[in-house]
Amino acid sequence: MFKDFFKYYKSKEPPPDFGAVIDFKKPDYSKVRNILPDVNEDEGVAQGLKPIKEWKIYGIISKPGLIFIENPFTTLGQQYWITRCVRDYSSKPNKTNLDLHNLFTKHENWWDECSNSAERARTLLPKLRWATLGYHHNWDTKEYSENAKDSMPEDMMKLTRCLAKVASFHDFKAESAIVNYYRMNSTLSGHTDHSEVDCEAPLFSVSFGQTAIFLIGGLLREDPADAIFIRSGDIVIMSKSSRLRYHGVPRILAADSTPWESESSKDITQMKEKFSDWDRIKSYICESRVNMNVRQVLRPGQTSLDNNSP
Numbered sequence: 291m292f293k294d295f296f297k298y299y300k301s302k303e304p305p306p307d308f309g310a311v312i313d314f315k316k317p318d319y320s321k322v323r324n325i326l327p328d329v330n331e332d333e334g335v336a337q338g339l340k341p342i343k344e345w346k347i348y349g350i351i352s353k354p355g356l357i358f359i360e361n362p363f364t365t366l367g368q369q370y371w372i373t374r375c376v377r378d379y380s381s382k383p384n385k386t387n388l389d390l391h392n393l394f395t396k397h398e399n400w401w402d403e404c405s406n407s408a409e410r411a412r413t414l415l416p417k418l419r420w421a422t423l424g425y426h427h428n429w430d431t432k433e434y435s436e437n438a439k440d441s442m443p444e445d446m447m448k449l450t451r452c453l454a455k456v457a458s459f460h461d462f463k464a465e466s467a468i469v470n471y472y473r474m475n476s477t478l479s480g481h482t483d484h485s486e487v488d489c490e491a492p493l494f495s496v497s498f499g500q501t502a503i504f505l506i507g508g509l510l511r512e513d514p515a516d517a518i519f520i521r522s523g524d525i526v527i528m529s530k531s532s533r534l535r536y537h538g539v540p541r542i543l544a545a546d547s548t549p550w551e552s553e554s555s556k557d558i559t560q561m562k563e564k565f566s567d568w569d570r571i572k573s574y575i576c577e578s579r580v581n582m583n584v585r586q587v588l589r590p591g592q593t594s595l596d597n598n599s600p
């Protein structure tokens with residue numbers, strides 16, 4: 291049962307044995323297989339990605355439609371997307387879990403407030419849990435609405451369009467996203483993502499920072515689950531018969547590598563010029579994980595939730 295696997299990997303005492311966790315850095319070909327990209331040319335490749343011919347793409351044999359792309363980002367790409375998640379996607383017009391608490395005036399936002407005072411940062415940094423973008427996911431009704439919608443960031447749309455093409459989904463359109471923010475003791479319990487009108491369209495899950503144990507189960511809570519290591523830059527695509535599987539994050543582990551760290555001084559200079567607060571963002575990501583969970587809400591050709599055609 292999903293919850294037994296969740297409890298097992300969450301446990302601190304006794305600690306779990308991670309031996310059965312699927313590790314795409316050491317692929318076990320009795321469980322996983324290679325997938326070839328559907329496009330090879332880099333035309334239209336989104337911000338911060340390596341050339342497609344260098345990507346390693348896998349499927350899990352027992353979970354058709356579940357696609358794993360091992361970190362296809364350059365170092366600068368990692369820095370770019372981490373900065374977007376931490377500094378930008380946590381700001382207005384996006385909604386966050388902090389909105390209900392009236393912590394900021396109209397002109398303040400979480401990241402600026404954390405940057406302004408070390409004292410404020412200590413209490414505020416761990417409090418951010420999620421931000422919603424585009425069609426805002428309503429956590430109570432689990433429904434989207436035309437009355438709770440903002441525009442999606444162009445770069446996120448372009449990134450997922452590119453990932454979709456590589457994975458043979460040629461008409462994907464990013465219309466909603468949840469950015470999840472995890473500290474080292476955070477978890478995300480088992481759930482399915484079924485609020486979208488179009489549950490045929492794939493869901494893209496792009497993670498940065500510390501490592502997660504990601505659990506992917508079946509269509510029912512009673513089904514068993516596989517555990518996967520997800521490291522910084524790794525991408526999970528849930529599609530076809532895996533689109534509605536139970537999934538969750540029972541544990542965050544300290545990263546075994548830091549692919550967001552530049553070694554070349556040229557990169558460091560370029561990054562400092564582009565993002566003046568990279569040093570602070572780097573300290574945040576050294577004890578956090580961020581996950582962009584991007585969905586299509588409408589059916590292809592449908593223009594609004596109020597209009598059910600075609």
Ligand code: SIN
Pocket residue numbers: 468470478495497502504520537538539581583
């Ligand atoms: C989610 O399912 O919403 C997030 C999964 C993750 O953080 O990897």
